[in-house]
Amino acid sequence: MSSFDPRRVRIDTPVFSRVINDRPIVYLDSASSTLPPRPVIEAMDRYYSGHHANVHRGVYQTANEATDIYEGTRLDVGRFIGAPDPRHEIVFTKNTTESFNLLARSWGAANLQAGDVVLVTEMEHHANIVPWFQLQAERGIEVRFVPVGDDFRLDLTDLDRLLAGVKLFSFTAMSNVLGTRNPVAELVGAAHAHGALAAVDAAQSVGHQPTDVRGWDADFVCFSAHKMLGPTGLGIFWTRADLLEAMPPFLGGGGMIADVRTDGFVPAHGPTRFEAGTPPIAETAGLRTAVRYLTGLGLDEVSRYEHELTRQALDLLASSVDDRVRVIGPADTVDRGGVFSLDVEGVHPHDVAQVLDQYGVCVRPGHHCAKPLMRRFGLAATARASLGPYSLRSDLDVLVEALNAAIKLFA
Amino acid sequence: MANLDDLYREIILDHYRSPRNRGELTEATSRTEGFNPLCGDELVIYLVVRDGVLEDIKLTGHGCSISQASSSMMSSAVKGKRIEDVRRAIDRFKTMMTLHEDGAAAEPAAEPDLRSDGELAALAGVVKFPVRIKCATLAWNTLTQALDEATA
Numbered sequence: 001m002s003s004f005d006p007r008r009v010r011i012d013t014p015v016f017s018r019v020i021n022d023r024p025i026v027y028l029d030s031a032s033s034t035l036p037p038r039p040v041i042e043a044m045d046r047y048y049s050g051h052h053a054n055v056h057r058g059v060y061q062t063a064n065e066a067t068d069i070y071e072g073t074r075l076d077v078g079r080f081i082g083a084p085d086p087r088h089e090i091v092f093t094k095n096t097t098e099s100f101n102l103l104a105r106s107w108g109a110a111n112l113q114a115g116d117v118v119l120v121t122e123m124e125h126h127a128n129i130v131p132w133f134q135l136q137a138e139r140g141i142e143v144r145f146v147p148v149g150d151d152f153r154l155d156l157t158d159l160d161r162l163l164a165g166v167k168l169f170s171f172t173a174m175s176n177v178l179g180t181r182n183p184v185a186e187l188v189g190a191a192h193a194h195g196a197l198a199a200v201d202a203a204q205s206v207g208h209q210p211t212d213v214r215g216w217d218a219d220f221v222c223f224s225a226h227k228m229l230g231p232t233g234l235g236i237f238w239t240r241a242d243l244l245e246a247m248p249p250f251l252g253g254g255g256m257i258a259d260v261r262t263d264g265f266v267p268a269h270g271p272t273r274f275e276a277g278t279p280p281i282a283e284t285a286g287l288r289t290a291v292r293y294l295t296g297l298g299l300d301e302v303s304r305y306e307h308e309l310t311r312q313a314l315d316l317l318a319s320s321v322d323d324r325v326r327v328i329g330p331a332d333t334v335d336r337g338g339v340f341s342l343d344v345e346g347v348h349p350h351d352v353a354q355v356l357d358q359y360g361v362c363v364r365p366g367h368h369c370a371k372p373l374m375r376r377f378g379l380a381a382t383a384r385a386s387l388g389p390y391s392l393r394s395d396l397d398v399l400v401e402a403l404n405a406a407i408k409l410f411a
Numbered sequence: 412m413a414n415l416d417d418l419y420r421e422i423i424l425d426h427y428r429s430p431r432n433r434g435e436l437t438e439a440t441s442r443t444e445g446f447n448p449l450c451g452d453e454l455v456i457y458l459v460v461r462d463g464v465l466e467d468i469k470l471t472g473h474g475c476s477i478s479q480a481s482s483s484m485m486s487s488a489v490k491g492k493r494i495e496d497v498r499r500a501i502d503r504f505k506t507m508m509t510l511h512e513d514g515a516a517a518e519p520a521a522e523p524d525l526r527s528d529g530e531l532a533a534l535a536g537v538v539k540f541p542v543r544i545k546c547a548t549l550a551w552n553t554l555t556q557a558l559d560e561a562t563a
Contacts, residue, residue, distance in 0.1 A: 350546065409424075
């Protein structure tokens with residue numbers, strides 16, 4: 001039985017006690033980063049207060065405890081995303097961006113030659129574009145894009161033609177700008193049918209809907225702890241054990257070796273081969289608690305709730321701002337998450353965000369690290385509001401009040 | 412607490428709504444682009460510099476109200492001036508946009524030079540909103556670059 005109640009999550013989340021410009025904070029920037037609930041913060045505090053030691057090294061009690069926390073998180077986060085064999089499949093990185101760089105620099109460098117094709121989409125975050133362009137510059141691979149249609153969804157009309165000769169299809173489960181949710185299993189299936197592997201950017205979806213790497217049949221999945229109520233500084237890279245075992249090391253140093261001599265080194269087996277240096281241990285303690293917390297809420301429940309709140313947001317934005325606000329994203333709630341990129345007529349996104357701040361409303365202005373997508377729609381920037389499991393209808397009401405103030409000021 | 416009225420002064424909104432010296436100059440002696448990569452603001456400055464005088468200036472591009480108003484006010488303030496006076500105006504403006512080490516803004520009324528730049532003093536409130544300083548300075552940094560190119 002899920003006990004999900006967004007008001008309960010809000011009570012659990014300390015940042016909501018902040019007052020900004022004499023108003024209670026209205027946090028609508030979860031697409032940038034989610035707010036950690038108190039148990040997550042306390043787990044990291046407890047780790048530093050009672051267990052801190054470096055992992056995989058000492059034989060003393062607290063070193064074993066630290067290692068248990070670190071390795072236990074690997075298993076828990078693996079189970080959370082439906083990984084069949086987490087111990088051999090989950091690599092801890094710094095963030096989603098580093099996970100994609102690991103994919104490009106390790107798997108890509110070992111498997112892609114000049115002329116090989118990586119297919120991405122026009123709605124990708126720069127994290128899933130730039131590493132491939134770096135490989136294009138260095139070894140002459142081709143980077144191809146699936147276009148986005150006027151309905152803000154992937155235009156899959158020519159997918160078969162685009163997939164011809166592709167080695168890897170790397171795409172997002174949910175756009176951080178449009179809110180569009182992509183048909184992950186279908187796209188993975190199309191990639192496999194063409195002999196390509198499939199990588200999924202789950203950064204935007206992982207905290208808002210169930211993740212099932214086996215159901216998706218994906219080959220690689222990347223996401224970040226801080227997008228799922230966890231701490232910053234910790235990313236996750238998942239791949240199948242056989243693929244991982246064939247990937248060469250990426251960052252060299254301590255912890256990633258089986259042996260080092262004066263004439264060379266032998267890399268370790270398994271995920272540790274990609275975890276050179278002291279990892280973010282306290283952050284794994286936080287992530288472990290975030291996974292438990294989200295599991296306790298029930299991702300199905302969270303998804304249903306955010307879906308309903310998304311419907312209310314789209315209705316409000318269509319009816320309560322004098323037709324001056326255009327939502328750059330699907331207008332219906334089908335296959336759509338709670339991300340609203342706003343284009344306010346006559347008001348630049350930075351000015352929108354500045355006025356909203358006066359009302360305590362936190363939104364993000366800018367290009368959201370998705371410049372090809374912004375260019376596709378002829379925009380330099382939008383002001384983006386986004387939901388989390390602690391968002392309430394009252395947040396939307398303040399958003400609309402503040403948007404109307406911005407419109408009035410610049411009229 | 413920084414008040415929104417300190418930022419969005421009426422004269423700033425006026426320049427945003429009705430920007431001065433907009434457009435291209437076909438006979439320009441220099442054309443210089445400026446960007447704020449983080450916010451996507453873009454600006455192109457066209458200059459006609461002759462005999463040490465900035466004879467004409469026009470601007471294209473897009474951005475927030477602060478960047479647009481700052482560039483519009485800048486164009487009005489420097490048009491027709493001698494280059495050394497333009498450079499002095501740039502220095503004065505950038506001083507106004509600099510936070511003191513204690514975080515307090517420079518007090519524009521205490522700076523007689525700024526009063527002579529007229530409307531520009533309205534932008535002094537931007538300093539109370541540190542993330543917006545780069546919006547206000549984009550035009551001036553780009554103008555410095557444009558002058559360097561035009562007088563090279």
